[in-house]
Amino acid sequence: MKVFLINGVVMGGGAGLSMNTYFRVVTERTVFAMPEASIGLFPDVGAxxxxxxxxxxxxxxxxxxxxxxxxxxxxxCGLATHFVPSEKLKLLENALQTVTTSDISTITALIDKFSEVAHLKEDSPLKRLDTINKCFSKPTVEEIVLSLEKEIEVDGAEKWIADALNYMRESCPTSLKIWLRSVRKGRVQSIEQCLSRDYNIASHFFRRIVSNDFYEGSRAKLFDKDKKPKVNNSVSCSFHRVCAI
Structure with missing residues (x-):
C-alpha cells in the first residue's frame, strides 16, 4: 500500500503519480495546480x-x-486524505517504515496519529463553490467566460473571478476547450480510458496536428519568458477529431 507524502509543489506529472493512490498526505507547504493550458497543453496524466x-x-x-x-x-476537496504539519512529517515517515502490513485500517490509524484538522482560509475558492458550480457548469468555454463576467458585474471585481478570467484569456483557447470536453468525458469513464485519451490527445499536440500552441506556449512561458505566446485563437476541425475518443 503506497503512501505519498507531498510536502511541496505537486503539478503535472507529480500530480499524476500521486493523486490516484489511496493515501495522499499533504502539509502547509503543499501547492497543487494543473496549469498546462497556460503553455498550450492541457491537464493530462489522468486529471x-x-x-x-x-x-x-x-x-x-x-x-x-x-x-x-x-x-x-x-x-x-478530496485531493488529499490527510493533513500533517511539515514538522511532523519526518516522524510520520519513520513510523511508516516500521509498518509490516498493507492493511488499510492499520495504516489509516497510524497516519491519523500525526494528522490535524484542515482549515480553509476565507478567500479559498471552496467557499465559493456555489458560484463556481453556477459558472463552470456551462456547456462551453465561451459561456463560462460570459458567466464569470456577469458575476463581476453583480458582485464587483472579486479577486478569484478576476484571476480566473485573466488566466483563461491568456491561455490557449484550444487547450481550454479540450480540457472542458475531456473532464466531462472523464466523469463517466475509468482511469484506463482517461489515460488512453490523454495519451492520444498529447500525441496530437506533440506532433503539431492540432496547432503549434504547445511549443509556442512553452517558448513564451518557460524558455524565452516573454509571456507573449502567439497561439491559435481559432479552433480548427482537428480539435473535434482529437477529442473524439
Missing part, C-alpha cells in the same frame, strides 16, 4: 479522472483557471 471526482464543477474550475490549492484545500 480528467481524479479531478472529475471532486465536488460539483470544481474540476472544470481548476483545469480552466490553473488555480493553485494549498494542502488544507486539497484535503477539503
Amino acid at each position: 480528467s479522472y481524479f479531478l472529475s471526482r471532486l465536488p460539483g464543477y470544481f474540476a472544470e474550475y481548476l483545469g480552466l483557471t490553473g488555480r493553485r490549492l494549498n494542502g488544507e484545500e486539497m484535503v477539503k
Whole structure:
C-alpha cells in the first residue's frame, strides 16, 4: 500500500503519480495546480479522472483557471486524505517504515496519529463553490467566460473571478476547450480510458496536428519568458477529431 507524502509543489506529472493512490498526505507547504493550458497543453496524466471526482464543477474550475490549492484545500476537496504539519512529517515517515502490513485500517490509524484538522482560509475558492458550480457548469468555454463576467458585474471585481478570467484569456483557447470536453468525458469513464485519451490527445499536440500552441506556449512561458505566446485563437476541425475518443 503506497503512501505519498507531498510536502511541496505537486503539478503535472507529480500530480499524476500521486493523486490516484489511496493515501495522499499533504502539509502547509503543499501547492497543487494543473496549469498546462497556460503553455498550450492541457491537464493530462489522468486529471480528467481524479479531478472529475471532486465536488460539483470544481474540476472544470481548476483545469480552466490553473488555480493553485494549498494542502488544507486539497484535503477539503478530496485531493488529499490527510493533513500533517511539515514538522511532523519526518516522524510520520519513520513510523511508516516500521509498518509490516498493507492493511488499510492499520495504516489509516497510524497516519491519523500525526494528522490535524484542515482549515480553509476565507478567500479559498471552496467557499465559493456555489458560484463556481453556477459558472463552470456551462456547456462551453465561451459561456463560462460570459458567466464569470456577469458575476463581476453583480458582485464587483472579486479577486478569484478576476484571476480566473485573466488566466483563461491568456491561455490557449484550444487547450481550454479540450480540457472542458475531456473532464466531462472523464466523469463517466475509468482511469484506463482517461489515460488512453490523454495519451492520444498529447500525441496530437506533440506532433503539431492540432496547432503549434504547445511549443509556442512553452517558448513564451518557460524558455524565452516573454509571456507573449502567439497561439491559435481559432479552433480548427482537428480539435473535434482529437477529442473524439
